[in-house]
Amino acid sequence: MPADFISNLYVFILAGFVGFEVIRRVSPLLHTPLMSLTNALDAIVVVAAIIIAGRHETRLTTILGAIAVAASFSNMVGGFLITDRMLRMFKSGRSKQS
C-alpha cells in the first residue's frame, strides 16, 4: 500500500469529521444554499482538470481535461452565484422594516 494512500486517508478521515461537525450546525433553514455551496466548493476538481488539459500529453487527455474544466468551472461560478442570491433573500423580521 503506497505511503501517499495512507496520508490521504488521514486527511480524508479528519476532513470527514470536520465536515460532519461543521455541517451539523448549519441551520435547516439554509439546507438548499448549503447544497449549492458545497457543490461550488466541490468544483475545486477544476484544479485537477486544468492540469490534465494543460499538460498536453495526448490529444485524448487534452480533450477530456478540457471538458472537465468547462463542467467543473461552470459549477464553481454558478454555485457561488446562486448561493449568494439565495442568501441575500434571507432577511430577519427586524431588518425587513429598515
Next chain:
Amino acid sequence: MNALDLQQYLDFAYILAVVLFILSLRFLSSPASARWGVLAGEIGAVLAVGATLFNPELVQYKWIIITLIIGAGVGIPLGLVQMTAVPQRTALSHAFGALSAAIIGIAEYYVGTAPVTRFQMGEIALEVIIGSLTFTGSVIAAGKLQELLPQRPIVYRGQNIVSLSVLGAALALAVALVVNPAHAVLFPIMVIVALIFGVLLVTPIGGADMPTVISLLNSYAGFSAALLGFVLNSKVLVVAGALDGSSGFILSVIMCKAMNRSFTNVMFGAFGQVQVSATAAKEERVVRSASPEEAAAILSAASTVVIVPGYGMAVAQAQHKVRELYDMLTKKGIDVRFAIHPVAGRMPGHMNVLLAEADIPYDRLIEMEEINGDFPQTDVALIIGANDVTNPAARTDQSSPIFGMPILDVDKAHTVMVIKRGMSPGFAGIDNPLYYLNQTLMLFGDAKQFVGGIVRELGGGH
C-alpha cells in the same frame, strides 16, 4: 525561484484554500453570517485556481483559457435561474461535478506515462464507477424535476435484480482490471456499464423521494471527488470532496428520518406498489368545503395562524400571493407563522428558499419539531399544497404505508383549512383522513388563485 520553492508556494495556497472552505461552511450556521461563507469560499476557490495556473507542469494554456470561459458562460446562466428551478439546477450541478470527476479519472487512466499499478487501478476504477453512475443518475433526476421525464416512479417486475446485476457487472469488470490492468479494452466497457447503472438507479424513484435522492447524489459526487484526490494525490480534492460528501450524507440521513424510511427503502422500494390497495379501500365520506369569503372570515377572526406550505405551493407559484396574505394578516395583529416539514418540496430546504424569495422573514419559518407543540393553541392551520406530511394516519394507522413518518400535527389545530385542487390522493397514493375531520374545511382550487381570492376578501373588508 526554483521549481521546488514554487511547488511549496502552491501547496500553501491549497492549504489556505482548504481553511477558507471549512470557514465557508462554518459561516453557514446562521443566516446572519451566511453570506460571509460565500465570500470565504470564493476567495479559497480563486486562490486554488490561481495557484494552479502557475503549476510548472502546464505547457499549454490555450484550452485552459477557452474552457474556463465556456465554463463561466454556462455557469452564470445556471446561477441566475428562477428560485423555483433550484432543485433541477442542483441536480444538474451534481451531474457536472460527477462528470468532471469521472472524466479526470478516465484521463488519468489513459495518461500512460507510467504503467498503472494494481492499487492505482483499483482507485481509478472505483472513482470512475461512482462518478459515472452519479453523472447519469443526476441527469435523470434533473429530467424528472424539470418534468421532462415522468415524476411517477417507473417500475417493472424484477427491476431490483436487473439493476443490481448491472452494478455487479461494473464491479466485476473493475476487479478484472485490477487483476490485470493491461486489459485496457475492459475499461471503456466498465464506464458504459456504470453509466447505465446510474440511469437504472434513479428511474424508479418518484418525485416525492427527490429530497433524499438529490442528497444522496450530492454525497456520491463529493465522495467521487475525494477518491479522485486519492488517485491524483491531491489533498485539496480529498478535503473538498470529504466536506461535500459528508454534507450530502448528513442531508440524506435527515431526509430519510423525516420520511421514516431507510436508504435501501428509498432506493429499491418505490412507493408506487402500494397504490392499488390504498385506492381500493376508498369509501364515501363527507367533506366540508368553503369559499374564499368564508376562509377570509375565519382567518380574520383568528389570533394565531400557521401556514403549512408544500410542493403544491411551488408548482402553483403561489409564494408571492402567500406573502400578501401574510402581510394582510400580520397587519390585523394576527400571529402568522410557517411550519416547514423537512421533506416538503423537492430538495432539502426548498420551502425556506421559496418563502425567503417572497420576502417572508426567516424567523417566521419554523421547523417541524419546534412548531408541533403549538398546534393545539393554533386557531387556524392553513395547508397550501402539502398532503402526506400532514396525514394523521402516520401517527395512528399501523396499516398505512407512511405509518411512523413524523408529520406536522395540523389536526390538533382548532380549524384546519386545506387548499387543494381536488380530492386526489398524495404522492404515496394514500387517502388523508385529515380531510374528513369535523374541524377541516377544504378550499378547492388553484393555490395561487385561491390565496389571491382570500387576499381580495381581506382587503375588501377595509
